Amino acid sequence: MSALIEIDRLSKRFGAFTAVDDVSFSVAKGEVLGFLGPNGAGKSTTMKMLAGFVTPSSGTARICGEDVVDRPVPAKRNLGYLPEGAPTYPEMTVSGFLAFAARVRGFRGSEMRDRVAHAMSLTTLEGVRLQPIETLSKGFKRRVGLAQSLLHDPQVLVLDEPTDGLDPNQKHEVRRLIEQMAPSKAIIISTHILEEVSAICTRAIVIARGKVLADATPKELSYRGPTLDAVFRDLTMPKESA
Ligand SMILES: Nc1ncnc2c1ncn2[C@@H]1O[C@H](COP(=O)(O)OP(=O)(O)OP(=O)(O)O)[C@@H](O)[C@H]1O
Numbered sequence: 513m514s515a516l517i518e519i520d521r522l523s524k525r526f527g528a529f530t531a532v533d534d535v536s537f538s539v540a541k542g543e544v545l546g547f548l549g550p551n552g553a554g555k556s557t558t559m560k561m562l563a564g565f566v567t568p569s570s571g572t573a574r575i576c577g578e579d580v581v582d583r584p585v586p587a588k589r590n591l592g593y594l595p596e597g598a599p600t601y602p603e604m605t606v607s608g609f610l611a612f613a614a615r616v617r618g619f620r621g622s623e624m625r626d627r628v629a630h631a632m633s634l635t636t637l638e639g640v641r642l643q644p645i646e647t648l649s650k651g652f653k654r655r656v657g658l659a660q661s662l663l664h665d666p667q668v669l670v671l672d673e674p675t676d677g678l679d680p681n682q683k684h685e686v687r688r689l690i691e692q693m694a695p696s697k698a699i700i701i702s703t704h705i706l707e708e709v710s711a712i713c714t715r716a717i718v719i720a721r722g723k724v725l726a727d728a729t730p731k732e733l734s735y736r737g738p739t740l741d742a743v744f745r746d747l748t749m750p751k752e753s754a
Pocket residue numbers: 526531549550551552553554555556557558
């Protein structure tokens with residue numbers, strides 16, 4: 513079975529600054545890839561290129577075999593993307609926003625309503641369905657973004673810090689949801705929580721200063737030092753020159 517996500521020699525330069533530097537990896541169905549790295553490492557920029565929000569300076573990204581630059585519509589049909597931060601359209605209600613997103617995806621009538629209801633149920637949003645997004649707490653806003661990414665049951669999920677701002681119970685629920693969905697999808701999550709990687713990821717990529725420094729299972733990574741934190745620090749802290 514070929515990979516559902518294929519990134520080949522992807523780079524992004526902003527002027528003279530290289531944010532993502534010659535990154536290559538692929539993710540197959542059933543894999544949950546943890547994308548780790550310090551602030552500013554290039555995680556979100558890589559995910560934005562994969563989602564078609566930022567144009568690569570060089571290299572290619574494919575979703576289910578479709579190039580995200582040359583064939584953006586078929587590529588996005590197979591992609592659910594949770595961007596960093598809160599959903600746009602803060603004045604919309606939760607169900608109004610999700611219905612809007614479902615219509616953009618081409619769903620109408622009872623199918624649209626069913627998909628919105630299912631996405632709200634997966635993310636436990638029914639209790640706030642009529643509340644404007646701007647009045648929600650940070651964790652609920654995050655879950656609205658997650659619900660939006662699940663509406664069309666895509667084969668590929670790219671989730672930028674899906675548990676950011678969630679309380680421990682909500683974190684647990686979202687991790688359980690990701691685990692449940694994992695067998696039928698290829699999933700990338702970025703996170704700063706190393707325990708999350710051990711808990712739900714089948715593989716982890718560590719990136720710093722735009723470059724991939726490690727690509728291994730969480731177990732393999734943990735063997736490289738006393739703790740995963742120590743391994744992460746050792747990989748990502750700039751080395752003093754002698
Ligand atoms: N539009 C832009 N113009 C200029 N520089 C940018 C732009 N977008 C991102 N950058 C820079 O690229 C680098 C990588 O940013 P990115 O958001 O991808 O990092 P990240 O790994 O997601 O960080 P964090 O963990 O803090 O979210 C940063 O130095 C950032 O300032």
